[in-house]
Amino acid sequence: MPSTQPTQFTPGKTGEELLPVALQKVFATQTVANERGEARPLSDNVASEEAVKLYRVVKVLRPKLSAEIGFAQGISTTAILQALADNDTGKHHVIDPNQSQQYENCGLSLVRQARLAEWMVFHENFAEEVIPSLSELQFAFIDSSHLFDLTVSEFVLLDKKLSVGGVIGFHDLWMPSLRKVLRYILSNRAYQIYRLPEEETPRRNGLKKIKAGIAAALRRLPRGSRRCFSAELLQPWSTFGLSNMAFIQKTAHDRRAWRFHCEF
Numbered sequence: 403m404p405s406t407q408p409t410q411f412t413p414g415k416t417g418e419e420l421l422p423v424a425l426q427k428v429f430a431t432q433t434v435a436n437e438r439g440e441a442r443p444l445s446d447n448v449a450s451e452e453a454v455k456l457y458r459v460v461k462v463l464r465p466k467l468s469a470e471i472g473f474a475q476g477i478s479t480t481a482i483l484q485a486l487a488d489n490d491t492g493k494h495h496v497i498d499p500n501q502s503q504q505y506e507n508c509g510l511s512l513v514r515q516a517r518l519a520e521w522m523v524f525h526e527n528f529a530e531e532v533i534p535s536l537s538e539l540q541f542a543f544i545d546s547s548h549l550f551d552l553t554v555s556e557f558v559l560l561d562k563k564l565s566v567g568g569v570i571g572f573h574d575l576w577m578p579s580l581r582k583v584l585r586y587i588l589s590n591r592a593y594q595i596y597r598l599p600e601e602e603t604p605r606r607n608g609l610k611k612i613k614a615g616i617a618a619a620l621r622r623l624p625r626g627s628r629r630c631f632s633a634e635l636l637q638p639w640s641t642f643g644l645s646n647m648a649f650i651q652k653t654a655h656d657r658r659a660w661r662f663h664c665e666f
Contacts (some may be wrong), residue, residue: 417454422516425453425480434475435515436506447477448545448573452647454573456543458598459649460485463569465492465540471529471556472546473498476509478573482501482543483518493496497525497532498546533559539567545573553583561591564652571597571649581639582666589666595642 418426428434429450433441460468460482468486473479473496479558486492501524508538513519525532529546542560546551553572560570570593574580587593642648 417458418450419571420484421450421453421456421481422484422518422571424512424516424545425484428475428477428512429607430587434508435511438506439511440506442475442506442508444475444477445473448481448647452573453477453481455598455647456649457481457485459569459571459596460541461488461491462598463541464489465568467493467495467537467539468541468543469497469533469539469560469563470537470543470545471497471560472544473501473509473524474505476512478543478545479509479522480512480516480518483513484516486521487518492521493523494521495523495525495532495536496657497527497529499526499528501526529534529556529559533563536563538565539563541570542568542570543571543573547576548577548579550579550582554586557587561652561656566652566654569649569651571647571651575644575646575648584595584642584644584650585666587650588642589664590658590662592652592656593650594653595644596649596651 418429421498428444434444436442443464465486467472468482470482479494479496482494486494496509498505498509501507510524513522539560542564544556544560547553557570564570572584575584583602588595614617
């Protein structure tokens, strides 16, 4: 049996009980410990409900091999590793060149506290130095530089390793750069939005319905006329129904013609 820290299941909670006790304590105290055991403020992390969602996505997908770009204080990683442990299968490659210098090995410390290190392979390198050597992936999570061009390059590296049906997650979609990345992928690559089986498309309020109706009418215009309008106007971000963390699923290998391009 896997040697992992037991999770607490308390009726009436919102899902945080699915996470390891060490991670629950981090959210409760808003602090993490570095490699010397010194407390540091919690920062640069996914929220508790996002950690729970990561756990649930990985629990459903049951990946044999997964990867994560961006480790920081180890919050998202620990949630993913707990799902692998509960599935009793999988290995998670975590990539972060700044773990020791910028984060004082807080991420490594948290993973050890949660007794989940056996499910992880850590690389203190850049993504382009690691991903090409990995085998086929079924899940990946990107939460690193957040610059548009670097995030696109990380996506391209992961896509080459991701199996059809595999899923990639993105965090911090409040940022225009990340929204643009998602727009590019969904418009130009063979990906679709992935939702958990129990999830429903968020209901739109009145204003969002009006905006969606206008956008739909504009998209029905002849192609030449549509060129007068921006992609953001033709499909406002609100119509995607995504939160601050989103997942997309690969539906086919890349077979685009060399001249293909779709506005995003």
